[in-house]
Amino acid sequence: MRDIVKSSVDIKNIKYVKMGIVWAVLAGLMYGVGPTFQTYALMQEPYLTTASLSLMLVPMSMAAAQDLTAAFMVFLKNMKAGKHKEYLRVIRTKPGKFVIIASIFGGPVALGTYMAAVILCGPVYAITITAILPVVGALLSRIFLKEKISSRGWFGIAMCIAGSALISWMAPSAEVYPHFYLGVALAFVTALGWASEAVISTAGMDFIDPEIAIGTRFVISGTFSLIALPIVSGIGLKSFGYFVDSIFSMSYVWMIGAAFFAGFSYFFYYKACNAAGAARSMAINPSYTLVATLLGVVIFKSTLSWNFFVGLAFMLIGTINVVGKPSDLLSLRNLEDVE
Amino acid sequence: MKMPLRYNIINLLLKNLEGMTPKALHDILDPIYIGEKQCSIEAIDHHLMSMKGVGLVKIKDAVEDDNGNLDVTYVMTDYGATRAEKYIPEYLVMSVQV
Numbered sequence: 001m002r003d004i005v006k007s008s009v010d011i012k013n014i015k016y017v018k019m020g021i022v023w024a025v026l027a028g029l030m031y032g033v034g035p036t037f038q039t040y041a042l043m044q045e046p047y048l049t050t051a052s053l054s055l056m057l058v059p060m061s062m063a064a065a066q067d068l069t070a071a072f073m074v075f076l077k078n079m080k081a082g083k084h085k086e087y088l089r090v091i092r093t094k095p096g097k098f099v100i101i102a103s104i105f106g107g108p109v110a111l112g113t114y115m116a117a118v119i120l121c122g123p124v125y126a127i128t129i130t131a132i133l134p135v136v137g138a139l140l141s142r143i144f145l146k147e148k149i150s151s152r153g154w155f156g157i158a159m160c161i162a163g164s165a166l167i168s169w170m171a172p173s174a175e176v177y178p179h180f181y182l183g184v185a186l187a188f189v190t191a192l193g194w195a196s197e198a199v200i201s202t203a204g205m206d207f208i209d210p211e212i213a214i215g216t217r218f219v220i221s222g223t224f225s226l227i228a229l230p231i232v233s234g235i236g237l238k239s240f241g242y243f244v245d246s247i248f249s250m251s252y253v254w255m256i257g258a259a260f261f262a263g264f265s266y267f268f269y270y271k272a273c274n275a276a277g278a279a280r281s282m283a284i285n286p287s288y289t290l291v292a293t294l295l296g297v298v299i300f301k302s303t304l305s306w307n308f309f310v311g312l313a314f315m316l317i318g319t320i321n322v323v324g325k326p327s328d329l330l331s332l333r334n335l336e337d338v339e
Numbered sequence: 340m341k342m343p344l345r346y347n348i349i350n351l352l353l354k355n356l357e358g359m360t361p362k363a364l365h366d367i368l369d370p371i372y373i374g375e376k377q378c379s380i381e382a383i384d385h386h387l388m389s390m391k392g393v394g395l396v397k398i399k400d401a402v403e404d405d406n407g408n409l410d411v412t413y414v415m416t417d418y419g420a421t422r423a424e425k426y427i428p429e430y431l432v433m434s435v436q437v
Contacts, residue, residue: 008409009401016388082376089343094426206393207345207427209377209386274389 020275024284025319027269032291033261036299038062041254046245053242057233059115060225061243065255067107067222070263074215077267086212087219098204099213100220102197107221108228110193113186121183124169127289129187130194131164137195137282144199147277152321157283159318164286166311167293195282201270202278214270218263283322287315344368344377345386346430349395349415349423353431358399358414361387387413395419 041047041062051058078084090096117126134157141147149157177183205213226243233239246252265288272281290312296302342350348364361384372378390396396419400412415423423431 005401005403005409008403009398009411012409012411013388013391017392020392082378085341085375086343086377089340093343093346093430206390206395206422207349208343209345210389212343275392 017276020272020277021280021284023268024272024276024281025287027265027267027272027281028285028287029291030261030265030268030288031285032288032293033295034066034258034265035292036295037254037258037261038066039300041251041258044249044251044254046242046249047251050242050246054233054235054239055119056116057229057235057239057242059119060112060229060232061239061246062255062258063107063111063115064222064225064229064243065246065252066259066262067218067225069222069256069259070266071215071218071222073260073263074211074218074267078211078215081211083209083212086209087216090208090212091216093207095204095207096216098200099208099216102201102204103217103220104224105193105200106197106217108224110190110197111221111225112228112232113193114190117183117187117190119183120179120186121177121181125180125184126187126190128165128169129184130190131161131286131289132188133191133194134160134279134283134286136191137198138279140195140199141202141277141279141282145202145278147279149279150324152324153279153283156318156321156324157279159314160283160286160322161318163311163313163315163318164289166307166314167289169307169311198269198273198278198282202273205270205274210270210274211267214267217266217270280322284319287319290315341371342430344372344375344383345390346427347371348383348386349390349419349427350431352396352413352415353420353423356414358412360410360412362410384411387411390419395422 042051042058047058047062050061075084075087078086091100114126114130117129138147138149138154138157142149201213201217229239229243230236246255269281269285272284293302293304293308297304341347347368351364351367352359361380364383365378365380368378368383387396391398391413394416396413397416398411399414402410404410
C-alpha cells in the first residue's frame with residue numbers, strides 16, 4: 001500500500017472512531033434531559049393519584065411506557081434506513097440472544113432496582129452509588145471483551161466517577177429510610193446490571209448492527225417491564241388498567257419526550273459501545289448528571305454550589321484521559337489475549 | 340428467511356480469502372437484499388469499519404481511484420473466523436443466500 005493511500009486509510013479509520021466518541025458524549029448529554037420530562041409526567045394525573053396505591057406501580061408503568069415508546073421511535077428510524085426486516089432475522093440467532101439477555105439486565109434488572117433504590121435509600125445515594133458503573137463496566141470489558149484499558153484510561157474512569165458523584169451530591173436530608181441498606185444494595189445491583197448490559201450487547205454487536213441491537217433492546221425491555229407490572233406493583237392485573245389510563249392522559253405526552261431522549265441516547269450509546277468500546281462509552285456516559293443538574297437550575301430554579309464546578313472539572317479531565325489518543329482506538333481489543 | 344446482512348458479509352469474506360472491497364460485496368449482496376436501502380456500498384463499508392474496530396476483519400490493501408475515492412480490501416482475521424465459527428456456525432454455509 002502506498003504511503004499516501006495508507007495515510008488516507010488511517011484518516012478514514014480515525015474519523016470513524018472519533019464519531020464513536022461523539023456518539024458517547026451525545027448519548028450522555030441526551031440521557032440527562034429525560035428526567036426533566038419524567039418529573040413533569042409525575043406532576044400529572046393519573047400518576048399523582050396512583051402513586052399512593054403502590055410503591056412500584058408508577059415507576060414500573062413509566063419504565064414500560066418509556067421503553068415501548070422508544071422502541072416504536074427507533075423502529076421508525078430503522079424503517080426509514082431500510083433496516084426493519086433485520087429485527088426478525090437477528091432475534092433467532094445466537095448473537096441476537098445476547099442482545100435479549102442484555103435487554104433483561106438493562107431493563108427490568110437495572111431499571112427496576114434503580115427505581116427501587118431511589119425510593120429505599122433516596123436519589124442522592126442511588127445516583128452516587130450507580131456512578132461506579134464505569135469501573136464495573138471497565139472490569140467486565142477487560143475480562144470478557146479483552147478491551148485495552150491503559151493506566152491513563154483507569155485514571156480517567158476514576159476521575160469521571162468522582163466528577164459525577166460530586167455533581168449529583170447533596171447533603172442527605174432528614175428523611176428516614178427504614179430500608180436504607182437494602183436500597184444501597186439494590187443500587188449496586190443496578191450498576192452491575194447496566195455494566196452487564198453494555199458488555200453483553202457489545203459482544204452481540206460484533207455480529208449485529210448496533211441500530212438493530214438497540215431497537216431489539218427496547219422491544220424486549222419494554223415488554224418485560226409491562227409483563228412484570230402486575231407482580232412488581234403488587235396489585236395484580238388492575239395495574240394494567242392504570243397503565244392504559246396513563247397512556248390516554250397528559251402524563252403520557254411528557255413521557256413521549258422522555259422516551260425520545262432516552263431512546264436516542266441509547267441509540268447513540270450502543271453505536272458508541274461498538275465503535276469506541278464499551279469501557280470508554282460507559283465512562284463518558286455519566287455526563288448525563290451534568291445536563292440533569294443544569295436543567296434543574298434552569299427549569300426548577302435549583303442553585304449550583306461549589307461541588308458542581310469541581311465535579312465538572314473532574315469529569316472533563318477524566319473524559320480527556322478516558323478518550324486518550326484516537327489512534328489508540330483503531331484496535332479496541334487485545335487480540336493476543338484471545339488468540 | 341434471509342440471514343442478517345452482516346452475517347452474509349462475514350460469510351463472503353470467509354469464502355474469499357483474498358479479500359473483498361465494499362463494492363465487490365455490494366455487487367453480490369444487492370440482488371439478495373433487493374429493495375432494502377440498508378444494502379448500499381456506504382452501509383457495507385460502515386459494517387466493515389465496525390468489524391475492523393473489534394478485530395473481526397483487517398485491511399489487506401487499499402487503492403485510490405481517479406476521483407480520490409478509497410477502495411479498501413478487507414479480509415477476515417483468524418480471530419474473526421474463530422468467533423464466527425463459534426457464534427454463527429449455522430450461517431457459514433456454501434450458499435450465501437440462505
